[in-house]
């Protein structure tokens with residue numbers, strides 16, 4: 001049985017991704033066509049991808 005820690009958190013919000021240029025990828029929330037979209041943008045080269053995984 002796994003122990004449940006009080007400090008256990010979901011990793012999704014704190015996950016970090018890095019662009020191939022070395023810049024950190026930040027998540028952006030964009031409203032487009034009445035829908036909320038999450039975009040990943042590199043701080044350094046401003047490259048945008050739909051998912052942070054696409055930077056690798």
Ligand SMILES: [Zn+2]
Nearest residue numbers: 019021042045
């Ligand atoms: Zn970059």
